[in-house]
Amino acid sequence: MKNAVKAGFPIFIGYIPPAMAFGVLAKTCSITLFECFLFSAAVFAGASQFIALNLLMTGMGTAGIILTTLLVNFRHFLMSAYLSTRIDKLAKKYLALLAFGVTDEVFSVLSFQKGQLSKSFILIVQFSAYSAWVGGSVAGFILGGFLPELLTKSMGVALYSLLLAIILPEVKKSFKTALLVITSGVLNAVLIKLGFLPDGWTIIVCILVISCAGAFFITENPHQEKSL
Amino acid sequence: MNNIIPIILGMAAVTYLPRLLPFLILSNRTVHKRLDVFLKCIPAAAIGALIIPGVLSATPDMPMAALGGMIFTLFFGLWRGGIIIPVLGSVAVTYLILLGMI
Structure with a gap:
């Protein structure tokens, strides 16, 4: 509570x-x-x-x-x-x-x-x-x-620093998490620069691409309850 | 501008349904291991894309101000962790930069 x-x-x-x-x-x-x-x-x-x-x-x-x-x-x-x-x-x-x-x-x-x-x-x-x-x-x-x-x-x-403050402890613990965050952000910046996707869809593409890459490359069984 | 209520209700419906459907589809089944890893990657991937490059438009006239605030959050968060101080501190740093005091 x-x-x-x-x-x-x-x-x-x-x-x-x-x-x-x-x-x-x-x-x-x-x-x-x-x-x-x-x-x-x-x-x-x-x-x-x-x-x-x-x-x-x-x-x-x-x-x-x-x-x-x-x-x-x-x-x-x-x-x-x-x-x-x-x-x-x-x-x-x-x-x-x-x-x-x-x-x-x-x-x-x-x-x-x-x-x-x-x-x-x-x-x-x-x-x-x-x-x-x-x-x-x-x-x-x-x-x-x-x-x-x-x-x-x-x-x-504040909304951006909130997101950053949430992810930092996880980034500190796991290199994979850091890699997911950074590659996704870079990809989003590139997609927005290219400018062919409508508002909101660059984020969707980033989540799909980066998480698929994660599912492909991250092999050990994550029996943890939390996210990566 | 007289037909705005139907617009609001339509927007509410198309916002709510994508938020609801995955719960109905996924919450009572065990998912395949690969799908599970995929789902577990979503928060980190989402946060990366939500921050970059959006944070640069938080203070559109002076992107360096928002960046300065984020640098404070980055260092304080890595050093001591927590949420409240990194967030309020970033606002303070951004404000001081916009005022021209930093």
Whole structure:
């Protein structure tokens, strides 16, 4: 319980600034407060919400926006596939609820916890993320950007440093993990530079290619419970 | 801009389904050893691709600021570990660089 709160807290902190930015941007797109709330409460997927606002402003139709969202968020399919191997038996009745909160950061935090993931642990981490995201969006809409601009910008780095801080202890322990992280990042940078894949798909290609390479090259039987 | 509720609900559906399906497909079966290794590689591969090169656009006017914050996280994380200090510290370092104080 205490560990779950501790695990969820950095996500809470990290989600407030982008959530507020979403609220501020939504208001300038002449979206109502309720619609802004519904966006964050029902979709709960950062990048795709910003993209949707941009597409709305360019006048793209409903089908195009929904299709783009599917492409951008499809990486969560792979993240849920991994988490399904880690979930406690007792949590299996609640899959429909637990699946809703699989964001990049929730997935990353959960991945590197020890042992099977219990229902309450997952829900506490997800609620930390969700409350910050929905609360931040509404606050941003109502209050506008009341934090100094430079501070808000600096807080943008928090989500990335969170991911780095999560993976570092594993990188220290295992050369294979370090290799997976670095090759995947380099491949992603190359794919984005080449620019022929739509938003969100460079990450999917990286996960598929690098994990396949991992499955091919990593031969010893990983009876460990955790990820590599 | 009057048909935004259906857009939101459609987006919610296409975001939720990919998050849900793997749980329904995989959670009650034992997977083949190779698939298991594949799945276990996903978190590290995902985190690598989520950080690089995205972090450079965290502070778009001055990518070095975000990079400076990440360097703090890297060294502090390798030295002492933990999450809260590396994260808050990276924000502080980034802020100081943007202010021109570092």
